[in-house]
Amino acid sequence: MRLLEFTSGNSLVLTKDFIGDDKIPPYAILSHTWEDGQEVDFTDVRGGTGQDKTGYNKILFCKQQAERDGLQYFWIDTCCIDKSNHVELQDAINSMFRWYQNAEKCYVYLSDVLIAKRKASDEFSECTWETAFRGSKWFTRGWTLQELLAPRSVGFFSREGKLLGNKTTLERQIHEITGINHLALRGTPLYEFSVETRLSWAKGRKTTRKEDRAYSLLGIFGIYMSLIYGEGEDNAFKRLQKKINRSTGAPEQQTLAQKEREDQQCIQHLRLTDPRDDKKRIEETKGGILENSYRWVLENSDFQRWRDEQESRLLWIKGDPGKGKTMLLCGIINELKKSMTKANLMSYFFCQATDSHINNATAVLRGLIYLLVDQQPSLISHVRKKHDHAGKSLFEDANVWVALSEIFINILQDPSLNSVNLIIDALDECIVDLPKLLDFVIRTSSISSHVKWIVSSRNCPNIEECLERERHKVRLSLELNTASVSAAVRFYIRHRVTQLAQEKNYSHEIQNAVLAYLSLNANDTFLWVALVCQNLKKISRWKVLAKLKVFPPGLNYLYKRMMQYISTSDDAALCKRILASIAVVYRPITLEELTALVEELKDMANDLESLREIIGLCGSFLTIRNSIIYFVHQSAQDFLLTEEFNTIFPSGKEEVHYVLFSRSLLAISKTLRRDIYSLHALRYPIEQVTHPTPDPLAVSRYSCIYWIDHLYDCNPRSSVNHRVDLQDGGAVDIFLRERYLYWLEALSLCRSMSKGVVSMAKLEAVTDMIANASLFDKLVRDARRFIMYHKWAIENSPLQAYASALVFSPTYSFIRRLFKKEDPKWISNKPDIGERWGTCLQTLEGHSHIVGSVAFSHDSTRLASASHDRVVRVWDASSGECIYTLEGHSDSVSSVAFSRNSTRLASASHDCTVRVWDASRGECVHTLEHLVWLPPEYRPLCSAVSGNTIGIGTGSGRVWIFRVQLDTP
Numbered sequence: 017m018r019l020l021e022f023t024s025g026n027s028l029v030l031t032k033d034f035i036g037d038d039k040i041p042p043y044a045i046l047s048h049t050w051e052d053g054q055e056v057d058f059t060d061v062r063g064g065t066g067q068d069k070t071g072y073n074k075i076l077f078c079k080q081q082a083e084r085d086g087l088q089y090f091w092i093d094t095c096c097i098d099k100s101n102h103v104e105l106q107d108a109i110n111s112m113f114r115w116y117q118n119a120e121k122c123y124v125y126l127s128d129v130l131i132a133k134r135k136a137s138d139e140f141s142e143c144t145w146e147t148a149f150r151g152s153k154w155f156t157r158g159w160t161l162q163e164l165l166a167p168r169s170v171g172f173f174s175r176e177g178k179l180l181g182n183k184t185t186l187e188r189q190i191h192e193i194t195g196i197n198h199l200a201l202r203g204t205p206l207y208e209f210s211v212e213t214r215l216s217w218a219k220g221r222k223t224t225r226k227e228d229r230a231y232s233l234l235g236i237f238g239i240y241m242s243l244i245y246g247e248g249e250d251n252a253f254k255r256l257q258k259k260i261n262r263s264t265g266a267p268e269q270q271t272l273a274q275k276e277r278e279d280q281q282c283i284q285h286l287r288l289t290d291p292r293d294d295k296k297r298i299e300e301t302k303g304g305i306l307e308n309s310y311r312w313v314l315e316n317s318d319f320q321r322w323r324d325e326q327e328s329r330l331l332w333i334k335g336d337p338g339k340g341k342t343m344l345l346c347g348i349i350n351e352l353k354k355s356m357t358k359a360n361l362m363s364y365f366f367c368q369a370t371d372s373h374i375n376n377a378t379a380v381l382r383g384l385i386y387l388l389v390d391q392q393p394s395l396i397s398h399v400r401k402k403h404d405h406a407g408k409s410l411f412e413d414a415n416v417w418v419a420l421s422e423i424f425i426n427i428l429q430d431p432s433l434n435s436v437n438l439i440i441d442a443l444d445e446c447i448v449d450l451p452k453l454l455d456f457v458i459r460t461s462s463i464s465s466h467v468k469w470i471v472s473s474r475n476c477p478n479i480e481e482c483l484e485r486e487r488h489k490v491r492l493s494l495e496l497n498t499a500s501v502s503a504a505v506r507f508y509i510r511h512r513v514t515q516l517a518q519e520k521n522y523s524h525e526i527q528n529a530v531l532a533y534l535s536l537n538a539n540d541t542f543l544w545v546a547l548v549c550q551n552l553k554k555i556s557r558w559k560v561l562a563k564l565k566v567f568p569p570g571l572n573y574l575y576k577r578m579m580q581y582i583s584t585s586d587d588a589a590l591c592k593r594i595l596a597s598i599a600v601v602y603r604p605i606t607l608e609e610l611t612a613l614v615e616e617l618k619d620m621a622n623d624l625e626s627l628r629e630i631i632g633l634c635g636s637f638l639t640i641r642n643s644i645i646y647f648v649h650q651s652a653q654d655f656l657l658t659e660e661f662n663t664i665f666p667s668g669k670e671e672v673h674y675v676l677f678s679r680s681l682l683a684i685s686k687t688l689r690r691d692i693y694s695l696h697a698l699r700y701p702i703e704q705v706t707h708p709t710p711d712p713l714a715v716s717r718y719s720c721i722y723w724i725d726h727l728y729d730c731n732p733r734s735s736v737n738h739r740v741d742l743q744d745g746g747a748v749d750i751f752l753r754e755r756y757l758y759w760l761e762a763l764s765l766c767r768s769m770s771k772g773v774v775s776m777a778k779l780e781a782v783t784d785m786i787a788n789a790s791l792f793d794k795l796v797r798d799a800r801r802f803i804m805y806h807k808w809a810i811e812n813s814p815l816q817a818y819a820s821a822l823v824f825s826p827t828y829s830f831i832r833r834l835f836k837k838e839d840p841k842w843i844s845n846k847p848d849i850g851e852r853w854g855t856c857l858q859t860l861e862g863h864s865h866i867v868g869s870v871a872f873s874h875d876s877t878r879l880a881s882a883s884h885d886r887v888v889r890v891w892d893a894s895s896g897e898c899i900y901t902l903e904g905h906s907d908s909v910s911s912v913a914f915s916r917n918s919t920r921l922a923s924a925s926h927d928c929t930v931r932v933w934d935a936s937r938g939e940c941v942h943t944l945e946h947l948v949w950l951p952p953e954y955r956p957l958c959s960a961v962s963g964n965t966i967g968i969g970t971g972s973g974r975v976w977i978f979r980v981q982l983d984t985p
């Protein structure tokens with residue numbers, strides 16, 4: 017290592033090369049960014065040249081600053097290394113981290129940060145350096161990372177050489193700019209940070225030579241490596257990763273690329289939707305966001321309280337339908353983004369009731385975690401901890417909520433996290449597990465002051481009741497901010513009317529009339545304005561003035577008007593049938609699925625364009641997205657189901673269900689056949705099945721899953737007409753006899769076998785209600801036994817419906833006999849199963865060891881099983897689906913029992929603990945650990961629960977009685 021000094025004659029010279037055990041005198045070191053062609057180099061110093069280069073000023077600065085600090089020597093990378101000597105360069109690069117570490121002082125010279133007043137008159141310009149500091153190129157370069165982290169003392173200087181602050185006084189800003197952990201900036205040894213974290217600090221930094229991106233990290237990982245310029249960035253990183261693995265003991269083959277691939281796979285599995293795309297779609301489909309219609313919120317005192325006060329952690333924005341909550345949240349996200357630094361994170365989610373992908377609590381958590389991980393990749397480690405064991409099923413199995421909430425909490429407690437803003441729109445549209453989600457929001461908003469939530473919803477009493485529990489909440493009601501909302505709506509009206517006027521070439525008179533009418537009648541409701549403008553678009557210019565008055569004020573009046581319009585149109589009957597169908601289906605359906613359900617549309621599966629046109633005729637009640645039909649707004653569906661009930665259900669809702677049932681049955685009777693996806697192999701595993709194109713199930717997928725639900729809801733007991741299908745020779749009888757196995761195969765292909773088991777229970781229930789003791793009854797009962805008994809096999813390999821399911825059914829089984837033609841002919845010796853179904857209804861598969869105890873909940877809806885595999889499983893007793901896997905015991909679980917009101921479940925284990933679980937959430941709420949160590953004969957063998965008392969039988973012959981708070985009030 018050579019140092020620089022100025023001689024008494026003021027010439028710049030290099031010291032001797034300090035090698036081996038040579039004692040190096042105290043020195044200062046410079047950190048800076050290079051300027052092309054203007055740096056003083058090794059040969060300049062040796063030859064006494066370079067004074068005319070701008071880089072010379074940095075040398076002078078360094079000298080003067082070193083003198084001020086009482087240091088004679090200093091080191092600068094541009095001129096202390098002989099770069100023409102490869103051996104020296106290699107040695108220098110591998111030693112540089114240490115040289116920065118050993119320096120008495122490190123001066124960071126920021127050539128792009130000025131502190132001087134631009135004009136003498138400009139008294140505020142002194143304060144402006146911070147913006148330039150935050151934007152300095154120095155923070156974007158590769159080598160400067162180690163120059164920031166290695167030295168103990170780092171001072172930051174402006175171009176004029178003025179001190180701006182040091183690593184301690186500027187810690188907050190540096191952390192925000194670079195995302196580097198505070199502890200790392202304070203000198204915590206770098207090996208204490210994970211490899212991923214350290215790599216994340218280097219992400220996005222640039223170096224002139226590509227390989228240097230890897231070489232500049234050698235010191236940060238404490239690694240020595242030969243330099244091969246020309247090998248390329250990828251190879252340099254591969255070698256670096258190998259070295260890192262060796263130094264951390266990670267397996268050799270675990271290359272960086274492999275880790276990245278695994279991370280990517282985990283992210284792909286986690287991704288259900290990208291909330292950024294949802295936001296974009298919402299803004300686009302709503303015609304773009306208008307800043308002037310949401311910016312009022314930034315001046316709102318409730319919003320400011322949430323933003324500025326540390327203890328205000330939850331902002332709840334509430335308002336009636338169509339008041340602009342969703343767009344307001346889009347606007348808030350945009351604004352928060354503008355003021356965010358690299359160290360802040362923000363994640364958001366838009367719930368939508370009509371889309372099953374994004375209308376449930378687990379989807380919300382998945383979306384929020386996805387965006388957090390995307391912003392800070394090192395957080396993926398929290399997801400991978402679980403994903404590495406479970407794979408994709410982590411996000412699909414019955415325990416997904418438990419797993420996700422645990423991952424989320426770990427993320428929020430990650431020490432590298434600075435402030436996090438979490439935003440959920442439309443809580444009222446989270447249809448599945450809303451209470452769990454609300455509970456989670458409340459719990460996590462008290463985790464730490466750097467976690468802040470914004471949620472929005474309509475004025476719903478159930479949400480109000482839950483959020484009431486949160487003490488640190490701020491409530492922003494749109495109805496209580498009339499002045500701001502009115503002004504926002506007025507701006508929106510002006511904008512939309514100008515647009516309309518341009519598109520339709522309105523005269524001034526028409527434009528003003530529309531403007532006046534909308535302004536007078538909007539009642540602060542954006543949605544009303546949007547719907548009227550949508551309708552006006554369809555009206556010819558010359559009719560506008562006459563038609564304007566037909567749009568009454570108030571959302572419901574407007575919907576009523578739209579309904580009247582439909583009722584008087586030529587296609588009234590068809591439109592009403594479509595609206596009625598869309599209003600009662602159990603999930604949003606595709607255009608193709610609709611053709612199966614509405615008779616008039618039956619030939620239109622290949623003419624989706626015409627179908628779109630027909631949907632367009634249904635007023636503005638419906639909208640199509642990605643070929644799926646939705647209500648334009650939840651309020652539109654609510655309106656039809658209440659105010660216009662008699663119009664769209666003239667013969668009652670049951671009649672519509674009946675039509676949907678009949679059409680569904682017809683559709684599946686026509687389409688279903690053996691091996692519909694041409695899988696051929698009987699053992700073809702379901703996880704490898706993909707939808708073929710064209711998909712033979714595209715039209716009938718909905719019908720296949722829900723036909724029995726529609727039959728059930730049409731209440732066949734009360735209608736003679738509806739009953740005929742449930743008799744010998746009736747439509748259902750024929751279907752079961754001719755298509756039952758094909759239906760089971762299709763259910764498996766639709767990943768809906770559990771649903772099928774529940775549906776068959778429903779079919780048996782309606783058949784029982786009618787009680788005509790016919791052969792049909794027996795067929796239904798047999799078919800139900802068949803699906804229950806063989807669910808697991810068919811669920812995992814759809815074509816097992818024709819192999820193991822048939823072969824392992826009793827010889828007198830109706831289904832076995834009816835489908836004899838499908839029997840695998842190549843099995844000559846069939847197992848002897850007996851003639852009739854035994855008493856075993858179903859086998860629940862999942863435990864990997866002895867099951868020592870099972871217990872029904874007192875309402876018989878659930879069954880719990882405890883096993884030596886250390887877990888308790890909770891099953892849905894009607895479908896046989898595993899709802900929860902309760903993990904936590906560290907030894908065999910010997911027994912389980914439900915509390916009296918079935919809200920709690922107790923499990924006793926050989927690990928000498930009793931755990932109490934919340935039976936509806938699958939979470940451990942209590943662990944009785946005071947049993948200390950016990951010899952095996954004393955350990956719990958079985959348990960029973962009564963009220964708040966648990967009785968435990970032990971191997972020693974004793975029975976213990978515990979009293980705990982079990983039942984929730």
Ligand SMILES: Nc1ncnc2c1ncn2[C@@H]1O[C@H](COP(=O)(O)OP(=O)(O)OP(=O)(O)O)[C@@H](O)[C@H]1O
Pocket residue numbers: 302303304305306307309310335336337338339340341342343344347442473474508542543546649650651
């Ligand atoms: N800032 C805005 N810029 C542009 N359009 C807006 C804005 N605010 C509201 N709108 C319009 O108003 C309509 C209703 O707004 P939004 O969907 O946000 O209401 P909401 O309160 O979330 O309704 P709900 O609670 O019933 O779902 C939107 O479809 C959009 O057309």
